[in-house]
Amino acid sequence: MxxxxxxxxxxxxxxxxxxxxxxxxxxxxxxxxxxxxxxxxxxxxxxxxxxxxxxxxxxxxxxxxGRFFGVSLRSGYEGLTGNRGQLWRGGFPVIDVKVHYWFDFTVAIDIGINSVKHYYEGTSTAGRTDISMFQMGLDVKYYFDTRNLSAALTAAHPYVLAGIASFSKNESSDNDKIVNSDSGMGFAAGGGLEFAIKQKKIYLSLEGKYHFINFKDTYTQNFIKTHSLPDLTGGFYQTLLGIMFTW
Structure with missing residues (x-):
């Protein structure tokens, strides 16, 4: 025990x-x-x-x-709003060239150059003034997810964009050989559609964009007597149509 x-x-x-x-x-x-x-x-x-x-x-x-890189060539029309829109004429054709880069299905960036010509009629002594506009800018695009929407919307690849650009303009009149140059920074907002002609290769691009630009002559009073315009405030809008090649 x-x-x-x-x-x-x-x-x-x-x-x-x-x-x-x-x-x-x-x-x-x-x-x-x-x-x-x-x-x-x-x-x-x-x-x-x-x-x-x-x-x-x-x-x-x-x-x-998906698409990774692209190059586009587009043309279209540029119009103006406000007092500057009452003075300036022309705006066709716009020449627009861009390179594109896609991060994924929804986000992309564009870097491009853009040029267009305008004019306005002065007094009988001053004659006509021709204007050459040039811009270089960067846009960020956001593509909507349309996989659960209609086939038409899915095929259109709709997107919105926001951007920033540097603008320059040269003005020369018939009677004055001096070229007046001006420049300014601007912001853009807009949107567009991209229709596939050949998937992942060729697209028909349609885009609309509005620019907010502040030139040195935006608040000039030089046109009060001749055109009854207190200043040259106003925005710029463009509609562009062209071809985009991607790979």
Missing amino acids: LGCFMVIPVWQAHAAEADKPGAGNKKTDKTLQPEDDDFTSTPFTEYGEFNEDAEEAEESKFFQQ
Whole structure:
């Protein structure tokens, strides 16, 4: 009987030692458990894995079906609003050349140059004044996700844009050989459509844009007597149509 009582404490000590980590007990020692069993899944880890899978699938789809670079040549008309619009005439044709880069299906940037000619009639002694406009700018475009919309909207690739540009203009009159130059910074807002002629290769591009420009002569009073215009405030708008090549 005394021997039994002496064995029990020894057995309890061995059991406690076996339960310690690193003692070789598969139930308590995580080092002996398979790595998959050692990982505890939570809603946060599952959500993260889902996001990674979705992003990888979207990136893979973009590399297979998306556009990366492009070049476009477009032409159109430029009109004006406000007092400057009452004075200036012309505005056709606009020549517009751009390079395009797509980050993904929804975001792209354009870098381009744009030129157009205007004119206005002065007094009988001053004659006609010709105006050459030139701009260089950067636009950021956002394409709407139309996958769940009608086929017509999906085929049109609608987008909105915002941009910034540097503008310059040269004015020369019939009777005055001096060229008056002016420049200014401007902002643009607009939107457009791109219809695929050949998917991922050739597109018909239609775009409308409004420019907010502040030239040095914006608040001039030189036309009060001759044209009854207190200043030359007003904006510029363009409608462009052309071809875009992408790859």
